[in-house]
Amino acid sequence: MSYGVSDAWVRFGSQAALRGVSVDVPTGQVTAVVGGDGAGKTTLLRSLVGRVGLDQGSVAVPARERIGYLPATAGSWLDMSVQENIDFVGGAYGLAGQALAQRSDPLLERADLAGVRDRLSGQLSGGMRRKLGFCLAMLPDPELLVLDEPSTGVDPVSRVDLWRLISEAAANGSAVLMSTTYLDEAERCASLLVLHDGRTLLSGTPHEVVSSLPGTIVSTATLSRPDFGWRHGRELREWFPEGRQPTGGVAITPGLEDVVIASSLKLALDGEEQP
Amino acid sequence: MILKEFRELRRDRRTLAMLIAMPLLLLVVFGYAANFSVDTVRTAVVGPQAEQATTQLPAFFDVTTVEPDGTRSTAEDLLQRGEIDVAFVSSTGSAVALVDGSNLFAAQSIVSVLNRLSDQVTTEVLYNPELKTSWVMIPAIIGLILTFIGTIITSIGLVRERQTGTLEQLAVMPIKPSTVIFGKIAPYFLVASIDMALITVLGMWLFSVPFNGNPLVFALGGALFLFVVLGLGVFISTVSQNAGQAIQLAFFFLLPQILLSGMIFPLDAMAAGVRWIAYFLPLTYFTMISRGVMLRGAPLDSLWLPIGALTVMALLVFTGAVLRFRRDLAPTRRKRVSTTEEGTETDTQAGST
Numbered sequence: 001m002s003y004g005v006s007d008a009w010v011r012f013g014s015q016a017a018l019r020g021v022s023v024d025v026p027t028g029q030v031t032a033v034v035g036g037d038g039a040g041k042t043t044l045l046r047s048l049v050g051r052v053g054l055d056q057g058s059v060a061v062p063a064r065e066r067i068g069y070l071p072a073t074a075g076s077w078l079d080m081s082v083q084e085n086i087d088f089v090g091g092a093y094g095l096a097g098q099a100l101a102q103r104s105d106p107l108l109e110r111a112d113l114a115g116v117r118d119r120l121s122g123q124l125s126g127g128m129r130r131k132l133g134f135c136l137a138m139l140p141d142p143e144l145l146v147l148d149e150p151s152t153g154v155d156p157v158s159r160v161d162l163w164r165l166i167s168e169a170a171a172n173g174s175a176v177l178m179s180t181t182y183l184d185e186a187e188r189c190a191s192l193l194v195l196h197d198g199r200t201l202l203s204g205t206p207h208e209v210v211s212s213l214p215g216t217i218v219s220t221a222t223l224s225r226p227d228f229g230w231r232h233g234r235e236l237r238e239w240f241p242e243g244r245q246p247t248g249g250v251a252i253t254p255g256l257e258d259v260v261i262a263s264s265l266k267l268a269l270d271g272e273e274q275p
Numbered sequence: 276m277i278l279k280e281f282r283e284l285r286r287d288r289r290t291l292a293m294l295i296a297m298p299l300l301l302l303v304v305f306g307y308a309a310n311f312s313v314d315t316v317r318t319a320v321v322g323p324q325a326e327q328a329t330t331q332l333p334a335f336f337d338v339t340t341v342e343p344d345g346t347r348s349t350a351e352d353l354l355q356r357g358e359i360d361v362a363f364v365s366s367t368g369s370a371v372a373l374v375d376g377s378n379l380f381a382a383q384s385i386v387s388v389l390n391r392l393s394d395q396v397t398t399e400v401l402y403n404p405e406l407k408t409s410w411v412m413i414p415a416i417i418g419l420i421l422t423f424i425g426t427i428i429t430s431i432g433l434v435r436e437r438q439t440g441t442l443e444q445l446a447v448m449p450i451k452p453s454t455v456i457f458g459k460i461a462p463y464f465l466v467a468s469i470d471m472a473l474i475t476v477l478g479m480w481l482f483s484v485p486f487n488g489n490p491l492v493f494a495l496g497g498a499l500f501l502f503v504v505l506g507l508g509v510f511i512s513t514v515s516q517n518a519g520q521a522i523q524l525a526f527f528f529l530l531p532q533i534l535l536s537g538m539i540f541p542l543d544a545m546a547a548g549v550r551w552i553a554y555f556l557p558l559t560y561f562t563m564i565s566r567g568v569m570l571r572g573a574p575l576d577s578l579w580l581p582i583g584a585l586t587v588m589a590l591l592v593f594t595g596a597v598l599r600f601r602r603d604l605a606p607t608r609r610k611r612v613s614t615t616e617e618g619t620e621t622d623t624q625a626g627s628t
Contacts, residue, residue, distance in 0.1 A: 046443075049447045050446075050447065051443060051446060051447065064447075064448075064449045065449045067447065069443075069444065069447045071440045071443045071444060072440070073439060073440020073441075073443070074439045074440050074441060075440070075444070076441070077439075077441055078439060089444075089448065092448045092449060092450050093448070093449060136444075
């Protein structure tokens with residue numbers, strides 16, 4: 001089974017937040033939505049969970065009781081303890097007593113939160129709070145799990161923990177859609193969608209996305225066209241469109257970050273070439 | 276730094292409004308409302324000499340009722356119902372002036388005028404014989420505290436869900452919007468009700484304020500009033516993004532109620548241009564009910580005006596606010612078209628591209 005949106009258009013006033021975006025979220029795998037600020041990631045995720053209505057397009061989602069959602073904000077009630085958060089959200093999904101414990105105990109154990117059940121959510125570290133938010137989203141054993149930047153602002157160790165939890169959720173049969181600004185995370189996903197200004201820039205498996213870029217990326221000491229170059233660590237990289245020979249540097253096998261940057265440059269170039 | 280502060284201030288419209296519009300508003304409203312002296316009082320004259328006595332009264336006494344067949348009991352009934360401020364019970368050779376002490380400033384003016392009249396009039400102040408300020412303030416302060424809880428505390432409680440993003444989670448969880456709204460408002464209603472009972476008992480205990488009327492009438496007035504102020508709190512939360520904005524807006528609602536509800540300045544003494552504002556304020560009506568019930572023991576049917584006004588306000592404000600809140604929880608733009616057999620819901624939208 002697969003969930004997702006098809007040809008989604010969303011406008012806020014005169015501003016189009018999504019312009020014909022489609023994403024397929026198959027069960028048993030993690031799909032990433034990547035993009036810069038204002039690319040439309042959150043709008044896309046919110047449209048899947050019913051918080052934003054589409055002006056055009058269609059949404060395929062499971063019943064509300066089988067959707068788990070972690071918004072980009074806190075993800076839990078700060079003035080309630082870990083256990084109280086679990087009890088409240090569990091109750092909303094019809095879970096209580098033994099049934100709730102059977103569902104929540106393994107989740108809290110895996111998230112390393114079992115020892116802090118009595119601690120207020122507001123007193124948890126950022127990473128622990130995100131993991132709690134993840135556990136709350138996982139409580140209904142969701143068929144579709146939607147995570148809005150689950151690891152943003154989280155320390156590297158907690159990011160690893162979160163990624164483990166997310167991949168386990170997918171392995172257990174959930175269809176997972178997560179937005180992220182970390183391309184290393186996106187690279188680990190089964191498929192990804194790169195958004196730019198509400199449009200689909202790239203989509204497919206990480207391999208397909210990386211291979212989809214036309215032209216060549218070179219590692220160089222000096223940029224022949226600064227508008228088409230960027231810094232990658234201590235190196236400079238430059239993209240040459242298809243049919244244009246690199247003027248210097250060494251052609252490299254690009255990573256996802258290179259492809260995403262080069263694709264946005266391509267989009268800008270295509271825009272300039274439009275009459 | 277100064278330039279930065281001015282730039283930020285210019286874009287913070289609510290603070291700007293508080294800095295510019297509020298002082299002007301306060302000056303105008305306060306200037307016209309701040310008046311303790313009552314020019315005329317509603318007067319009844321009863322008893323065999325009523326017609327004759329009426330002609331002898333100074334213009335200060337605006338005679339609205341003349342009943343030659345009436346007795347002291349008739350006069351007390353009119354006073355208890357709040358229809359008049361003073362009643363003259365006339366008989367051969369002497370007269371008794373019964374003054375409604377629950378309307379403090381009017382009563383003080385009446386006593387002062389009567390003291391200057393001949394010794395033939397005996398003055399009796401009912402419901403607040405010693406004309407204690409605390410006796411008329413406590414019933415109004417109960418309303419003020421409820422307004423505080425209803426608007427500020429409720430709006431902060433609700434806006435916190437929005438600020439922390441948990442409102443988004445509530446909206447996605449399989450809970451009906453009506454359940455969320457009820458669950459969010461009921462605790463404040465309960466706490467405010469307990470507060471109301473507590474403040475009333477404390478006021479009676481600490482300041483010896485009497486409770487002469489029917490507690491059920493008081494509870495009815497209190498419940499209606501709570502619906503209005505809780506509705507205001509919910510409304511404020513729907514137009515605020517954070518607690519600071521909610522508090523700012525709540526003060527916009529709170530301040531006029533303190534100044535114009537008749538709690539401090541008598542409605543009768545306010546300039547007509549300002550007094551009409553008072554009739555749109557819920558605290559005005561709650562104060563009428565609380566003073567009426569606690570001090571005068573006013574019966575339910577005599578309080579039809581404030582109870583009716585609060586009922587209309589409760590229906591309008593509470594319903595409007597809840598609908599706004601509901602809109603936040605369940606966006607209506609999305610139109611469900613079909614549900615597949617597998618339980619997968621497919622929502623399709625069509626619009627102009």
